[in-house]
Amino acid sequence: MNRLSKPEDLASLGSASTLQTEATPQSGDSIGKKDFATENSIGNENGASTATSVEEQPSREGTPPPLPPRPKNLQLLDGRPQTSGSLKVSRPSLQSKATTQLSFADTQSYSDESRDTISTDAGKLKSFTHLGKDRIGSDADDSISIKSFAPTIDIGGDAESLLGEVLGDQEKDVIKVLGKQFDGMSGLSISDVLFSEDAQFSQAFEHEFDEIEDMAADGSNEEAIVTQWRSKLKHFLILSSAGKPIYSRHGDDQLITNYTGVVQTLISFYQGMSDVLKSFTAGDVRFVVMSKGPLNLVAITKLVESDAQLRSQLDALYMQILSTLTLPSMERMFANRANYDLRRPLQGTKTLLSALADGFTRGSPSTLLTALECLKLRKSHRQVVNNTLLKTRSENLLYGLIVAGGKLVSVVRPKKHSLHPGDLHLIFNMLFEAGSVKAGGGENWIPLCLPGFNNTGFLYMYVSFLNLDSPTEQVEERPASSHGAKDEVAILLISANKEGFFELREMRDDLVEQLQKNGSIELIRTAVKKGRMSCTDIVPGSPLRHFLYKSRGNVQFTMPSFEPHFTSDLDRRRLLNLYHNLHSNIHTRPTHPKVHHATSTTNISLAWMTPLFELYCVAPITTSRTALAQAANKIIQWVRREEERVFIIGGAVF
Amino acid sequence: MADSGAASAPKPSSSVKLVLLGEAAVGKSSLVMRFVNNDFQENKEPTIGAAFLTQKCNLPTRTIKFEIWDTAGQERFASLAPMYYRNAQAALVVYDITKASSLQKAQHWVAELQRQASPGIVIALVGNKFDLASANPASDASTGGDDADGTATAEEEEDVDGESDARKVPTKTAKAYADEEALLFFETSAKTGLNVAEVFTAIANAIPETSLKGPRGVGGQTNLGRQEDSARVNLTGANAQGPKEGCAC
Numbered sequence: 092m093n094r095l096s097k098p099e100d101l102a103s104l105g106s107a108s109t110l111q112t113e114a115t116p117q118s119g120d121s122i123g124k125k126d127f128a129t130e131n132s133i134g135n136e137n138g139a140s141t142a143t144s145v146e147e148q149p150s151r152e153g154t155p156p157p158l159p160p161r162p163k164n165l166q167l168l169d170g171r172p173q174t175s176g177s178l179k180v181s182r183p184s185l186q187s188k189a190t191t192q193l194s195f196a197d198t199q200s201y202s203d204e205s206r207d208t209i210s211t212d213a214g215k216l217k218s219f220t221h222l223g224k225d226r227i228g229s230d231a232d233d234s235i236s237i238k239s240f241a242p243t244i245d246i247g248g249d250a251e252s253l254l255g256e257v258l259g260d261q262e263k264d265v266i267k268v269l270g271k272q273f274d275g276m277s278g279l280s281i282s283d284v285l286f287s288e289d290a291q292f293s294q295a296f297e298h299e300f301d302e303i304e305d306m307a308a309d310g311s312n313e314e315a316i317v318t319q320w321r322s323k324l325k326h327f328l329i330l331s332s333a334g335k336p337i338y339s340r341h342g343d344d345q346l347i348t349n350y351t352g353v354v355q356t357l358i359s360f361y362q363g364m365s366d367v368l369k370s371f372t373a374g375d376v377r378f379v380v381m382s383k384g385p386l387n388l389v390a391i392t393k394l395v396e397s398d399a400q401l402r403s404q405l406d407a408l409y410m411q412i413l414s415t416l417t418l419p420s421m422e423r424m425f426a427n428r429a430n431y432d433l434r435r436p437l438q439g440t441k442t443l444l445s446a447l448a449d450g451f452t453r454g455s456p457s458t459l460l461t462a463l464e465c466l467k468l469r470k471s472h473r474q475v476v477n478n479t480l481l482k483t484r485s486e487n488l489l490y491g492l493i494v495a496g497g498k499l500v501s502v503v504r505p506k507k508h509s510l511h512p513g514d515l516h517l518i519f520n521m522l523f524e525a526g527s528v529k530a531g532g533g534e535n536w537i538p539l540c541l542p543g544f545n546n547t548g549f550l551y552m553y554v555s556f557l558n559l560d561s562p563t564e565q566v567e568e569r570p571a572s573s574h575g576a577k578d579e580v581a582i583l584l585i586s587a588n589k590e591g592f593f594e595l596r597e598m599r600d601d602l603v604e605q606l607q608k609n610g611s612i613e614l615i616r617t618a619v620k621k622g623r624m625s626c627t628d629i630v631p632g633s634p635l636r637h638f639l640y641k642s643r644g645n646v647q648f649t650m651p652s653f654e655p656h657f658t659s660d661l662d663r664r665r666l667l668n669l670y671h672n673l674h675s676n677i678h679t680r681p682t683h684p685k686v687h688h689a690t691s692t693t694n695i696s697l698a699w700m701t702p703l704f705e706l707y708c709v710a711p712i713t714t715s716r717t718a719l720a721q722a723a724n725k726i727i728q729w730v731r732r733e734e735e736r737v738f739i740i741g742g743a744v745f
Numbered sequence: 746m747a748d749s750g751a752a753s754a755p756k757p758s759s760s761v762k763l764v765l766l767g768e769a770a771v772g773k774s775s776l777v778m779r780f781v782n783n784d785f786q787e788n789k790e791p792t793i794g795a796a797f798l799t800q801k802c803n804l805p806t807r808t809i810k811f812e813i814w815d816t817a818g819q820e821r822f823a824s825l826a827p828m829y830y831r832n833a834q835a836a837l838v839v840y841d842i843t844k845a846s847s848l849q850k851a852q853h854w855v856a857e858l859q860r861q862a863s864p865g866i867v868i869a870l871v872g873n874k875f876d877l878a879s880a881n882p883a884s885d886a887s888t889g890g891d892d893a894d895g896t897a898t899a900e901e902e903e904d905v906d907g908e909s910d911a912r913k914v915p916t917k918t919a920k921a922y923a924d925e926e927a928l929l930f931f932e933t934s935a936k937t938g939l940n941v942a943e944v945f946t947a948i949a950n951a952i953p954e955t956s957l958k959g960p961r962g963v964g965g966q967t968n969l970g971r972q973e974d975s976a977r978v979n980l981t982g983a984n985a986q987g988p989k990e991g992c993a994c
């Protein structure tokens with residue numbers, strides 16, 4: 092499923108603190124040295140992360156490479172008046188900014204920056220610059236300019252020099268050493284095992300989502316309950332700044348009182364010293380604290396996650412609360428009474444918060460990358476869908492989306508307004524993860540605040556799930572809360588007009604009728620059924636087991652199927668652990684170009700970041716670095732060829 | 746939507762806008778799900794915003810198409826409620842017989858409807874989760890729905906102090922209130938299905954003919970273009986008082 096959170100910004104978030112109880116992750120440092128010592132945590136893959144190695148090449152342009160566009164992204168985080176220092180002046184509201192890019196706000200800041208910096212570079216990236224300009228003011232059909240979009244074209248060569256030469260004896264040595272450890276693993280061929288067994292982790296993960304028992308009246312099972320609570324790999328707590336519990340993923344109030352008490356005491360201790368507590372480690376558990384105005388949000392994890400990644404998760408929970416209440420109304424509640432019990436106005440939204448939280452715990456590429464996934468469609472087919480949306484657009488429509496199995500099929504939006512990935516994440520979470528909307532049947536009319544768009548007011552969302560077999564009928568009943576029901580297609584129509592239900596409903600009828608007439612429904616159905624391609628479908632013979640490719644400009648990502656190598660939730664979580672590590676490493680690296688290799692006893696992986704994309708991929712340990720680099724290149728080439736199918740470029744703009 | 750029994754002879758058809766109101770978690774969505782899909786779900790997740798559903802109800806002389814707004818009932822949505830009941834011809838105000846405060850909330854809704862909704866609105870007071878009142882044999886639940894004048898009947902055995910069951914609202918109390926306010930009254934269980942169809946049938950029967958203006962009902966949203974049931978109204982002997990007959994659900 093798709094999960095997005097606010098635009099990530101590891102370094103800047105990390106450095107915003109006045110006090111950090113941990114060392115800021117050092118660039119180029121190996122994972123093993125990070126102070127939340129994966130060594131100790133059960134989430135640790137194989138205990139072999141010390142084998143991580145790092146290679147870098149100086150920028151080939153010979154000029155200092157442009158800084159990554161990180162800090163600018165921060166402004167998107169919005170609505171956080173209290174966040175410290177380095178942010179752009181925080182604003183009371185997060186008005187959506189004009190964007191000319193595909194659709195997402197942070198592309199704007201990104202392209203702004205690239206114009207400033209990249210254009211001074213010679214040759215190579217010029218066409219990218221050009222692209223940025225081209226897009227500005229261009230309408231629905233950006234694709235032409237995208238085509239001329241050179242970066243991917245150059246990447247082949249780029250990559251070769253980046254990766255090819257790096258691979259040498261050194262790497263073979265590593266493999267030799269590691270190979271020895273493999274000799275002990277019997278039965279399985281080396282390449283079948285991507286992660287070594289960690290029984291403790293498997294066990295804990297298996298019970299992660301189990302409900303904690305209720306406390307018996309006589310308290311006789313207290314010990315068992317506390318044990319259950321403690322064995323959870325991940326906790327989220329939300330407290331008011333006065334220390335009142337607002338949300339906890341596990342355990343009822345009674346159970347968590349002690350813990351909230353401790354956390355609250357710590358937070359206030361630092362506040363008393365005009366300091367901010369950001370994070371700390373206790374044993375193998377990492378605590379990250381985020382204060383947002385009247386709220387303190389806490390993430391507690393034994394999983395492999397960086398502080399920045401945890402912060403982005405907390406940020407998503409915070410956005411969910413704003414989405415329910417709006418910022419001004421939440422502030423008003425606390426202004427009147429610091430001791431206010433926020434659970435009352437949040438009634439009924441615990442399922443939304445928990446669906447988000449569980450998504451983070453399960454691990455989601457979409458969240459990690461702060462990007463969303465699109466349904467792969469031919470460009471011409473998507474164009475037809477886009478045009479149909481435009482043609483049937485009703486007067487008060489703000490955004491219209493077609494979503495299939497958590498993947499975006501098409502978007503229609505006003506030229507002036509982008510859609511914030513964090514907002515989309517909340518919507519996708521509500522529709523596809525939490526059962527609330529899904530289970531009811533019928534159509535829905537949902538007031539919600541999209542904090543990335545504007546955190547001061549409500550929009551209204553019309554939701555209708557299609558029955559793909561007879562699309563003009565409403566789906567009468569869908570299986571409840573089965574997370575990731577693959578083939579659900581939803582039509583989402585968003586308006587600022589709270590009386591707009593019947594108008595949008597009419598648009599929906601129109602839209603579906605047209606889509607059916609012009610064959611789009613059938614095409615969508617086929618695409619949904621087909622699912623994601625496997626690595627070897629994408630590149631025959633590829634040694635890769637999985638990869639994530641994020642198009643930074645489009646704020647979208649694409650990936651192969653999890654099958655056949657990652658079928659269980661546990662397999663996926665381990666894969667995500669690996670990606671988390673790569674992601675964290677590559678994002679804390681200050682230099683360009685950014686390439687990061689990691690090798691464990693069981694796998695070899697690569698992260699590669701340019702201004703245009705991020706690529707993360709993993710192969711069995713038997714793969715040489717050269718082969719891995721080549722495989723990575725092939726993926727880049729594939730994406731270049733398929734770009735207009737795997738990504739929505741431009742979308743339908745009016 | 747499910748169009749179960751509507752196959753045969755074309756009967757006059759009209760639509761009725763109905764809104765469900767009541768505290769969160771009393772079982773509004775469950776009642777609708779029972780009515781529309783004949784299904785029940787334990788631990789249903791709370792409604793967010795409002796859901797719009799339709800269901801036909803076959804009376805002997807005509808077909809009623811209910812257009813149902815199932816509201817969420819949480820406080821933060823209270824200010825949106827008028828939007829849903831404004832044009833409604835019928836309201837189902839639901840409380841939970843195991844939770845006394847939910848009846849009070851229901852009474853507030855009734856008062857608000859009487860003040861603000863269209864004057865002819867038919868209101869049914871519904872005490873849900875009857876199955877939890879273990880001491881009450883199901884057959885003793887209200888039997889309403891037998892007339893169309895807006896006051897249901899229910900001659901249940903009073904079970905004022907149901908022994909160890911979970912009932913907190915005595916039938917008598919709620920019934921007395923309903924009578925006073927001229928409301929239809931039922932005790933239901935979305936879980937077992939008890940009285941669910943009956944509530945809707947009673948409402949269908951209680952809607953004054955004059956307000957059955959057509960598929961869109963009165964004061965409807967005129968911008969709703971196509972309507973599949975094009976049978977323009979005609980209140981042919983739309984005498985609502987036919988024999989009781991369950992909805993086609």
Ligand SMILES: Nc1nc2c(ncn2[C@@H]2O[C@H](COP(=O)(O)OP(=O)(O)O)[C@@H](O)[C@H]2O)c(=O)[nH]1
Binds near residue numbers: 771776786790877933
């Ligand atoms: N025992 C019992 N539980 C019910 C009944 N109706 C609803 N529930 C349960 O009560 C909870 C709230 O129901 P829901 O329909 O969501 O209430 P709403 O908020 O008023 O829509 C759910 O867990 C239902 O399963 C009923 O008739 N009997």
Ligand SMILES: [Mg+2]
Binds near residue numbers: 791792816817
């Ligand atoms: Mg409900």
